[in-house]
Amino acid sequence: MNVKSISVWGLVLALSAMGYAKLSPAPVEAKDAAAIRQTLIDMNTLCAARYARGFMALFDDREDILFVGSDKGEIFRGKDGVKQFTEILFAMPFVFSFDLQNVSISQDGNSAWVFVDGNMIHTGDRGESAGKVSKKPYRFSIAMMKKGGLWKWQLFHGAVPGSE
Secondary structure (H helix, E strand, O other): OOHHHHHHHHHHHHHHHHHHHHHOOOOOOHHHHHHHHHHHHHHHHHHHHOOHHHHHHOEOOOOOOEEEOOOOOOEEEHHHHHHHHHHHHHHOOEEEEEOOOOEEEEEEOOEEEEEEEEEEEEEEOOHHHOOOEEEEEEEEEEEEEEEOOEEEEEEEEEEOOOOO
């Protein structure tokens, strides 16, 4: 290899390293991490209260928001779709909540994404389900944007992990 080839490769390696540095997310700001985490706590609180309007307020006010549940057919697009999902969710004879012990948050400016790996909890509060509690492994990811100082959900995607 000649000197010219070495300097070209050095330039390519340096530019590649700089590009990777730009792509890695910045550390999560403490106040943003707290606000993002609060949206998860709010989700549990709103589900327990069966407060559809509050649940909808977690999401951005855009028509391209998306809620993808873990069951077949649980793909709800736009505000009307998410509203339809909340009607189904809150008609169940139990309250949904999620174990929030294992939460990962990443942020890049006004964009953030959350991954929760834990359990979905069903707490029966109606009919034959009253008083019964069940848990099953559940994971979900949320993509969100910071707008007007608030973190608004763009996408929720849930999944029941299979055998690993």
